[in-house]
Amino acid sequence: MPPPDPDPQSPATLLGLARERIAALSTALTPESFTITAETRGVITRALGGEGADYLDKFILLETALGWGSAFCPHHDRHTEGRAIGADARVLRSGHVCVDIAALDAAAIAIRMQPSHSVTAGGTTHQKGKVRAELVAAEVDRVLPSAGPARVLLVGVTAAMVEVLVERGHSVLASDLDPEIIGSEVHGVRVHPGTETPQLLAEADAAVISGMTTTTETVDDVVAAAVAGDVPLIVFAQTGGRLFPLMLGHCSGAVVAELFPFYMLSGNTTFDIYRFARESHR
Known part of the structure:
Protein backbone atom coordinates (compact mmCIF):
# COMPACT_ATOMS: atom_id res chain seq x y z
CA MET A 1 0.00 0.00 0.00
CA PRO A 2 1.47 3.42 -0.89
CA PRO A 3 1.76 5.72 2.13
CA PRO A 4 -0.41 8.82 2.35
CA ASP A 5 1.18 11.97 0.97
CA PRO A 6 3.04 13.81 3.72
CA ASP A 7 1.48 17.06 4.84
CA PRO A 8 4.07 19.78 5.53
CA GLN A 9 1.50 21.61 7.67
CA SER A 10 0.46 18.54 9.66
CA PRO A 11 -0.58 19.01 13.30
CA ALA A 12 1.77 18.29 16.17
CA THR A 13 0.35 14.87 17.05
CA LEU A 14 -0.10 11.70 15.02
CA LEU A 15 -3.75 11.49 16.06
CA GLY A 16 -4.18 15.08 14.93
CA LEU A 17 -2.74 14.07 11.58
CA ALA A 18 -5.14 11.14 11.31
CA ARG A 19 -8.11 13.34 12.27
CA GLU A 20 -7.11 15.88 9.62
CA ARG A 21 -6.80 13.27 6.89
CA ILE A 22 -10.10 11.61 7.79
CA ALA A 23 -11.84 14.97 7.59
CA ALA A 24 -10.26 15.74 4.21
CA LEU A 25 -10.94 12.35 2.66
CA SER A 26 -14.49 11.72 3.93
CA THR A 27 -16.33 14.68 2.42
CA ALA A 28 -18.14 12.52 -0.16
CA LEU A 29 -20.13 10.79 2.59
CA THR A 30 -23.07 12.24 4.50
CA PRO A 31 -22.61 13.31 8.13
CA GLU A 32 -25.08 10.59 9.12
CA SER A 33 -22.51 8.00 8.04
CA PHE A 34 -20.33 9.09 10.95
CA THR A 35 -23.00 9.37 13.65
CA ILE A 36 -22.20 7.09 16.59
CA THR A 37 -25.20 4.86 17.19
CA ALA A 38 -23.92 2.34 19.75
CA GLU A 39 -21.27 2.08 22.44
CA THR A 40 -20.15 -1.24 23.86
CA ARG A 41 -17.69 -1.76 26.68
CA GLY A 42 -16.28 -5.14 27.59
CA VAL A 43 -13.87 -6.84 29.95
CA ILE A 44 -12.02 -10.00 28.95
CA THR A 45 -10.30 -12.05 31.65
CA ARG A 46 -7.53 -14.34 30.50
CA ALA A 47 -5.81 -17.00 32.59
CA LEU A 48 -2.09 -16.86 31.93
CA GLY A 49 -1.44 -20.54 32.57
CA GLY A 50 0.92 -20.29 35.49
CA GLU A 51 2.61 -17.07 34.33
CA GLY A 52 1.00 -14.99 37.07
CA ALA A 53 -2.36 -13.48 37.96
CA ASP A 54 -5.21 -13.44 35.45
CA TYR A 55 -5.00 -10.56 32.98
CA LEU A 56 -7.88 -8.17 32.27
CA ASP A 57 -8.43 -6.66 28.83
CA LYS A 58 -10.84 -3.72 28.84
CA PHE A 59 -12.14 -2.40 25.54
CA ILE A 60 -14.55 0.10 24.01
CA LEU A 61 -16.39 -0.36 20.69
CA LEU A 62 -18.23 2.44 18.93
CA GLU A 63 -20.56 1.77 16.00
CA THR A 64 -21.49 4.00 13.07
CA ALA A 65 -23.20 3.15 9.79
CA LEU A 66 -19.71 2.36 8.45
CA GLY A 67 -18.85 -0.22 11.10
CA TRP A 68 -17.09 -0.61 14.43
CA GLY A 69 -14.14 1.31 15.83
CA SER A 70 -12.21 -0.04 18.78
CA ALA A 71 -9.85 0.90 21.60
CA PHE A 72 -8.43 -1.19 24.39
CA CYS A 73 -8.34 1.07 27.36
CA PRO A 74 -6.21 1.30 30.51
CA HIS A 75 -8.64 3.98 31.80
CA HIS A 76 -11.74 1.91 31.07
CA ASP A 77 -13.62 2.74 34.27
CA ARG A 78 -13.27 6.51 34.06
CA HIS A 79 -15.66 7.37 31.24
CA THR A 80 -19.38 8.11 31.35
CA GLU A 81 -21.89 5.76 29.77
CA GLY A 82 -23.27 6.78 26.39
CA ARG A 83 -21.28 9.99 26.13
CA ALA A 84 -20.44 9.22 22.48
CA ILE A 85 -23.96 8.39 21.26
CA GLY A 86 -25.18 10.79 18.58
CA ALA A 87 -21.78 12.46 18.06
CA ASP A 88 -19.91 12.70 14.76
CA ALA A 89 -17.05 10.20 15.06
CA ARG A 90 -14.73 12.46 13.04
CA VAL A 91 -14.82 15.35 15.48
CA LEU A 92 -15.73 13.82 18.85
CA ARG A 93 -13.86 15.34 21.79
CA SER A 94 -15.30 13.41 24.73
CA GLY A 95 -12.56 14.20 27.22
CA HIS A 96 -11.68 10.48 27.31
CA VAL A 97 -8.84 9.39 25.05
CA CYS A 98 -10.11 5.82 24.59
CA VAL A 99 -13.55 6.95 23.44
CA ASP A 100 -12.04 9.46 21.02
CA ILE A 101 -9.66 6.90 19.50
CA ALA A 102 -12.45 4.33 19.06
CA ALA A 103 -14.50 7.05 17.34
CA LEU A 104 -11.67 8.00 14.98
CA ASP A 105 -11.06 4.32 14.27
CA ALA A 106 -14.69 3.97 13.19
CA ALA A 107 -14.50 7.14 11.08
CA ALA A 108 -11.35 5.89 9.33
CA ILE A 109 -13.36 3.06 7.75
CA ALA A 110 -14.50 5.67 5.21
CA ILE A 111 -10.98 5.93 3.77
CA ARG A 112 -11.10 2.34 2.45
CA MET A 113 -7.37 1.73 2.58
CA GLN A 114 -6.18 -1.43 0.83
CA PRO A 115 -3.93 -3.71 2.86
CA SER A 116 -0.98 -5.48 1.31
Missing part, protein backbone atom coordinates in the same frame (compact mmCIF):
# COMPACT_ATOMS: atom_id res chain seq x y z
CA HIS A 117 -2.72 -8.72 2.23
CA SER A 118 -5.15 -10.20 4.77
CA VAL A 119 -5.15 -13.38 6.82
CA THR A 120 -8.19 -14.92 8.55
CA ALA A 121 -7.59 -17.26 11.48
CA GLY A 122 -9.92 -19.55 13.41
CA GLY A 123 -9.55 -21.79 16.41
CA THR A 124 -8.89 -21.09 20.06
CA THR A 125 -7.62 -17.87 21.59
CA HIS A 126 -4.17 -19.42 21.86
CA GLN A 127 -4.17 -20.56 18.23
CA LYS A 128 -5.29 -17.20 16.88
CA GLY A 129 -2.88 -15.35 19.15
CA LYS A 130 -0.04 -17.48 17.75
CA VAL A 131 -1.11 -16.61 14.19
CA ARG A 132 -1.00 -12.90 15.06
CA ALA A 133 2.43 -13.25 16.64
CA GLU A 134 3.74 -15.11 13.58
CA LEU A 135 2.40 -12.40 11.27
CA VAL A 136 4.10 -9.70 13.32
CA ALA A 137 7.37 -11.64 13.50
CA ALA A 138 7.30 -12.18 9.73
CA GLU A 139 7.06 -8.41 9.23
CA VAL A 140 9.97 -7.90 11.64
CA ASP A 141 12.10 -10.29 9.60
CA ARG A 142 11.05 -8.55 6.38
CA VAL A 143 12.13 -5.05 7.46
CA LEU A 144 15.43 -5.97 9.11
CA PRO A 145 18.42 -4.70 7.10
CA SER A 146 20.02 -8.16 7.10
CA ALA A 147 18.92 -11.73 7.72
CA GLY A 148 19.55 -13.45 11.02
CA PRO A 149 19.06 -12.68 14.71
CA ALA A 150 18.47 -9.06 15.70
CA ARG A 151 17.61 -6.94 18.72
CA VAL A 152 13.85 -6.43 18.70
CA LEU A 153 12.08 -4.13 21.16
CA LEU A 154 8.51 -5.06 22.11
CA VAL A 155 6.54 -2.08 23.45
CA GLY A 156 3.41 -3.54 25.06
CA VAL A 157 4.12 -7.10 26.13
CA THR A 158 2.19 -10.16 25.02
CA ALA A 159 3.52 -13.61 25.89
CA ALA A 160 2.86 -15.06 22.42
CA MET A 161 4.76 -12.22 20.73
CA VAL A 162 7.78 -12.70 23.00
CA GLU A 163 7.69 -16.46 22.48
CA VAL A 164 7.64 -16.30 18.67
CA LEU A 165 10.37 -13.65 18.44
CA VAL A 166 12.60 -15.68 20.77
CA GLU A 167 11.88 -18.85 18.77
CA ARG A 168 13.14 -17.02 15.66
CA GLY A 169 16.42 -16.36 17.39
CA HIS A 170 15.95 -12.66 18.10
CA SER A 171 17.21 -10.96 21.24
CA VAL A 172 14.04 -9.44 22.68
CA LEU A 173 13.87 -6.25 24.72
CA ALA A 174 10.50 -5.51 26.33
CA SER A 175 8.79 -2.54 27.96
CA ASP A 176 5.31 -1.98 29.35
CA LEU A 177 3.36 0.48 31.49
CA ASP A 178 1.46 -2.17 33.45
CA PRO A 179 2.88 -2.26 37.00
CA GLU A 180 1.64 -5.84 37.33
CA ILE A 181 4.20 -7.13 34.82
CA ILE A 182 7.06 -4.61 35.05
CA GLY A 183 10.10 -6.40 36.46
CA SER A 184 8.73 -9.85 35.66
CA GLU A 185 10.10 -12.25 33.04
CA VAL A 186 8.10 -13.49 30.07
CA HIS A 187 9.71 -16.47 28.32
CA GLY A 188 12.98 -15.42 29.85
CA VAL A 189 12.70 -11.76 28.80
CA ARG A 190 12.67 -9.13 31.54
CA VAL A 191 9.95 -6.48 31.22
CA HIS A 192 11.29 -2.93 31.63
CA PRO A 193 9.13 0.04 32.66
CA GLY A 194 7.70 2.02 29.77
CA THR A 195 9.69 5.06 30.83
CA GLU A 196 12.78 3.25 29.54
CA THR A 197 11.36 2.78 26.03
CA PRO A 198 13.40 5.59 24.36
CA GLN A 199 16.66 4.16 25.73
CA LEU A 200 15.70 0.65 24.66
CA LEU A 201 14.80 1.90 21.18
CA ALA A 202 18.34 3.22 20.83
CA GLU A 203 19.59 -0.36 21.30
CA ALA A 204 17.10 -2.00 18.90
CA ASP A 205 17.29 -3.01 15.24
CA ALA A 206 13.48 -3.03 14.99
CA ALA A 207 10.57 -2.23 17.28
CA VAL A 208 7.17 -3.85 17.68
CA ILE A 209 4.61 -1.57 19.33
CA SER A 210 1.06 -2.07 20.54
CA GLY A 211 -1.84 0.02 19.27
CA MET A 212 -2.48 0.84 22.92
CA THR A 213 0.33 3.37 22.70
CA THR A 214 -2.48 5.65 21.48
CA THR A 215 -4.60 5.20 24.61
CA THR A 216 -1.60 5.49 26.92
CA GLU A 217 -0.76 8.68 24.99
CA THR A 218 2.82 7.57 24.39
CA VAL A 219 2.63 6.95 20.63
CA ASP A 220 4.12 10.30 19.58
CA ASP A 221 7.21 9.88 21.73
CA VAL A 222 7.72 6.25 20.68
CA VAL A 223 7.34 6.97 16.97
CA ALA A 224 9.56 10.07 17.17
CA ALA A 225 12.31 8.07 18.86
CA ALA A 226 12.03 5.31 16.26
CA VAL A 227 12.18 7.75 13.37
CA ALA A 228 15.12 9.62 14.91
CA GLY A 229 17.02 6.35 15.29
CA ASP A 230 15.92 5.03 11.87
CA VAL A 231 14.40 1.99 13.61
CA PRO A 232 11.66 0.28 11.56
CA LEU A 233 8.31 -0.03 13.33
CA ILE A 234 5.87 -2.92 13.29
CA VAL A 235 2.51 -2.09 14.91
CA PHE A 236 0.08 -4.74 16.12
CA ALA A 237 -3.20 -2.92 16.49
CA GLN A 238 -6.52 -3.97 17.87
CA THR A 239 -6.70 -0.39 19.14
CA GLY A 240 -6.72 2.01 16.21
CA GLY A 241 -6.04 -0.59 13.53
CA ARG A 242 -7.43 1.73 10.87
CA LEU A 243 -5.68 4.80 12.27
CA PHE A 244 -2.08 3.62 12.17
CA PRO A 245 -1.94 3.26 8.36
CA LEU A 246 -2.99 6.93 8.20
CA MET A 247 -0.42 8.02 10.78
CA LEU A 248 2.69 6.10 9.78
CA GLY A 249 3.28 6.97 6.13
CA HIS A 250 6.60 8.56 7.05
CA CYS A 251 7.91 5.42 8.79
CA SER A 252 9.34 2.18 7.52
CA GLY A 253 7.67 -0.99 8.69
CA ALA A 254 4.14 -2.37 8.82
CA VAL A 255 0.82 -2.41 10.63
CA VAL A 256 -0.86 -5.70 11.52
CA ALA A 257 -4.41 -4.50 12.09
CA GLU A 258 -6.81 -6.83 13.87
CA LEU A 259 -10.49 -6.54 13.01
CA PHE A 260 -13.35 -7.23 15.42
CA PRO A 261 -14.03 -9.93 16.68
CA PHE A 262 -10.57 -9.92 18.24
CA TYR A 263 -8.45 -13.03 18.58
CA MET A 264 -9.48 -13.61 22.21
CA LEU A 265 -13.19 -13.73 21.24
CA SER A 266 -15.05 -16.57 19.55
CA GLY A 267 -15.28 -16.74 15.77
CA ASN A 268 -12.79 -16.06 13.00
CA THR A 269 -10.44 -13.10 13.29
CA THR A 270 -9.09 -11.21 10.27
CA PHE A 271 -5.72 -9.49 10.25
CA ASP A 272 -5.01 -6.80 7.64
CA ILE A 273 -1.33 -6.16 6.94
CA TYR A 274 -0.28 -2.72 5.69
CA ARG A 275 3.31 -2.23 4.60
CA PHE A 276 5.32 0.97 4.37
CA ALA A 277 8.76 1.73 3.04
CA ARG A 278 10.98 4.77 3.03
CA GLU A 279 14.62 5.34 2.22
CA SER A 280 16.82 4.08 5.02
CA HIS A 281 19.78 6.08 6.29
CA ARG A 282 21.57 3.16 7.92
